[in-house]
Amino acid sequence: xxxxxxxxxxxxxxxxxxxxxxxxxxxxxxxxxxxxxxxxxxxxxxxxxxxxxxxxxxxxxxxxxxxxxxxxxxxxxxxxxxxxxxxxxxxxxxxxxxxxxxxxxxx
Numbered sequence: 163x164x165x166x167x168x169x170x171x172x173x174x175x176x177x178x179x180x181x182x183x184x185x186x187x188x189x190x191x192x193x194x195x196x197x198x199x200x201x202x203x204x205x206x207x208x209x210x211x212x213x214x215x216x217x218x219x220x221x222x223x224x225x226x227x228x229x230x231x232x233x234x235x236x237x238x239x240x241x242x243x244x245x246x247x248x249x250x251x252x253x254x255x256x257x258x259x260x261x262x263x264x265x266x267x268x269x
Contacts, residue, residue: 188196 188199191199
């Protein structure tokens with residue numbers, strides 16, 4: 163069986179059949195047919211490698227997002243603590259002003 167651009171389905175069928183039969187049909191193929199099969203497999207490998215790289219990139223981006231979320235949560239807690247301390251300082255200041263005002267009125 164000869165392969166060309168017109169017979170792509172034929173080459174795919176041979177690859178499929180050879181996979182199912184354990185490769186017995188491959189021994190009966192010509193060098194050109196075998197090279198065509200190898201070319202198709204190489205193209206598939208390249209496509210799979212590209213997909214793996216894309217998935218790795220997405221995973222890395224997700225990990226960065228997760229780290230950012232963790233950092234944002236930590237920052238939020240730190241800001242909350244700062245506001246608590248600022249609130250305490252403001253209350254102390256107001257209490258001191260009240261005491262000073264009450265002390266001034268008593269005189």
